Amino acid sequence: MNKVILVGRLTRDPEVRTMPNGNPVASFSLAINRPFKNKDGNVDADFINVSIFGRQAENVGKYVTKGSLVGCEGRIQTRSYDAQDGSKRYVTEVIADNVEFMSSSRNNPNNGQTPVSAYVDTTSSVYMDEPSPEIGVDVSTEDPFKNFGSEVSLSDDDLPF
Numbered sequence: 483m484n485k486v487i488l489v490g491r492l493t494r495d496p497e498v499r500t501m502p503n504g505n506p507v508a509s510f511s512l513a514i515n516r517p518f519k520n521k522d523g524n525v526d527a528d529f530i531n532v533s534i535f536g537r538q539a540e541n542v543g544k545y546v547t548k549g550s551l552v553g554c555e556g557r558i559q560t561r562s563y564d565a566q567d568g569s570k571r572y573v574t575e576v577i578a579d580n581v582e583f584m585s586s587s588r589n590n591p592n593n594g595q596t597p598v599s600a601y602v603d604t605t606s607s608v609y610m611d612e613p614s615p616e617i618g619v620d621v622s623t624e625d626p627f628k629n630f631g632s633e634v635s636l637s638d639d640d641l642p643f
Contacts, residue, residue: 484557490514497542508539534578553584554578
């Protein structure tokens with residue numbers, strides 16, 4: 483079984499190209515922190531190259547930038563090519579089947595606290611604008627329990643279990 487799940491931040495803006503068959507491909511690199519500190523007390527990171535094809539490649543090119551937090555699901559693949567100097571080079575990368583956008587860019591002035599302006603359903607490739615606010619929801623900041631009293635009495639008969 484060859485299955486990879488990664489969560490990390492883009493180290494650069496994704497590069498979207500069109501292959502000779504017309505299929506788009508997006509390539510990017512993820513920085514993923516290791517779960518432990520090195521001998522100096524710092525956290526090291528791994529930099530993993532990722533490629534994704536098709537409609538999702540277009541979505542990645544439109545909606546994520548350097549610093550964006552994404553989750554990727556896919557497989558590891560190794561390929562080789564002949565370099566200009568005649569040597570054989572090997573590349574190991576993740577071929578993503580699914581990319582989920584987990585935040586906006588780290589450089590966002592709101593520090594990623596605002597929702598992304600577009601939602602991408604990668605299973606059906608349907609775009610929606612920001613979710614519409616629910617109608618009739620009270621969003622006041624007043625304490626709804628201020629007149630409730632200070633003591634609550636419950637008996638065993640009041641509990642559902």
